[in-house]
Amino acid sequence: EPEVTQTPSHQVTQMGQEVILRCVPISNHLYFYWYRQILGQKVEFLVSFYNNEISEKSEIFDDQFSVERPDGSNFTLKIRSTKLEDSAMYFCASSVESLGPKNIQYFGAGTRLSVL
């Protein structure tokens, strides 16, 4: 069964450093998402992406965050200057469609980001 793959599974970084989290969405999916889950809290939407453009972003997704599809298979989330409060699980998801009933989002296993 096709799945969303995320690397690394755990990333440790120093405050102020840049990190790039990587995702390989399901191959025939066209819509990509990043969500975040701080320990003990709910999963929160960060950003959606289609056709090399951001479709929607939350207020969490400020200028420190950026997303990119650098090639035909990868989808990345970059945090330019990490803060302690960026420590969380970051989940990538993908779907065949965006709106309507066919937007069924499948999630990767996540990257645990620890900012020290």
Add this chain to the structure above:
Amino acid sequence: QKEVEQDPGPLSVPEGAIVSLNCTYSNSAFQYFMWYRQYSRKGPELLMYTYSSGNKEDGRFTAQVDKSSKYISLFIRDSQPSDSATYLCAMRRNTDKLIFGTGTRLQVFP
């Protein structure tokens, strides 16, 4: 008022029990409803998806949506220890972002 409310539990039941998990929501614009299962430190795994009021069954799982009451439920029949996980409700307006509940932690003991 939160957009999506979910009792965090924990809910502890014996093997074989019927489990009922619930979420309420405040925005009648939500049209699509999902239940995800999340094991510790893993990603959400889609269990059930529905976009109309009524019941949808898949094996031991039944999802129920009552749009008039803004209430959704997930029933698990013949619960197993392997069902022990956190169950997340999620819903979506006619946009692409999912709004999640806080999750209910379920423990099924043998």
